[in-house]
Amino acid sequence: MKFRTLIQISALAFLTTAWAGAHAQSADKWHKECSSCHIAYPAKALPAASWKKIMSELDQHFGVDASLSPQDNQEIASYLEKNAGKRLPSGEQPTRITQSHWFKSRHEEISAAVWKRPAVKSAANCGACHKGADAGDFDEDHVHIPK
Amino acid sequence: MTRKLWLPGFMATLALVLPLATSANPVLDDYKAQARQENPAFKEFSVDAGRKLYTTVGPAQISCSSCHTDSPKNAGKHAKTNKVIEPLAPAVNPKRFAELANVEKWFRRNCNDVLGRACTTQEKGDFVAYVSSVN
Numbered sequence: 001m002k003f004r005t006l007i008q009i010s011a012l013a014f015l016t017t018a019w020a021g022a023h024a025q026s027a028d029k030w031h032k033e034c035s036s037c038h039i040a041y042p043a044k045a046l047p048a049a050s051w052k053k054i055m056s057e058l059d060q061h062f063g064v065d066a067s068l069s070p071q072d073n074q075e076i077a078s079y080l081e082k083n084a085g086k087r088l089p090s091g092e093q094p095t096r097i098t099q100s101h102w103f104k105s106r107h108e109e110i111s112a113a114v115w116k117r118p119a120v121k122s123a124a125n126c127g128a129c130h131k132g133a134d135a136g137d138f139d140e141d142h143v144h145i146p147k
Numbered sequence: 148m149t150r151k152l153w154l155p156g157f158m159a160t161l162a163l164v165l166p167l168a169t170s171a172n173p174v175l176d177d178y179k180a181q182a183r184q185e186n187p188a189f190k191e192f193s194v195d196a197g198r199k200l201y202t203t204v205g206p207a208q209i210s211c212s213s214c215h216t217d218s219p220k221n222a223g224k225h226a227k228t229n230k231v232i233e234p235l236a237p238a239v240n241p242k243r244f245a246e247l248a249n250v251e252k253w254f255r256r257n258c259n260d261v262l263g264r265a266c267t268t269q270e271k272g273d274f275v276a277y278v279s280s281v282n
Contacts, residue, residue, distance in 0.1 A: 065256040125229055
């Protein structure tokens, strides 16, 4: 009996470690690939249906070819869908984070002129004001809007 | 005495000859092998053709130099996201052209964006030869 429990605990520990390892590997791949052109936008910023659409159109990604190998595409898509944000109440499936209702409501005090400043350039450039954006830090206290 | 000198002599000769037998860049060697397979008459990649390709303007009115600047030694900037694009020249950025899968990924994307088509093995090799020659 004791032996059986030991086997069960070991098996569980092994599976957990393997899962955690695979998850970390996918997270690394997501970060490496997505941040080669822009910050790696967090998975929770969009619902799963949005990520699915984005990842299926990577060869025409906002005007540029950002295609991946089929294996990398599948791994990253699966990571994003698993860690995606909640389905939006409106049923929206935006492919631009900046078009989502929550993004607009969180940034309503930012005027159009601020988004156009050369150091900001566009609302998609999170890192212009959220200095720790690439590491997932969007804390309001760490925001610094460039002049 | 002669016997003792044989080994160091051999090693010194090897050290001199080996770099000549293979080029400094393994990715370029891969492209050479591929080019030979596609065309048995293939001889060498051309630095001049690569330089010309670097500034060739495609259907979308952009060239490699639009984002990578006039010299592969300079850092560029992503036109939309402002992200810094590290220099292409291995002379200043040794991480470049080190892994075939990564190089292939960027040729696939950028040839499509700039030229509106895939690049040939000849073009890829010419390009790597040019960028590697800049120092």
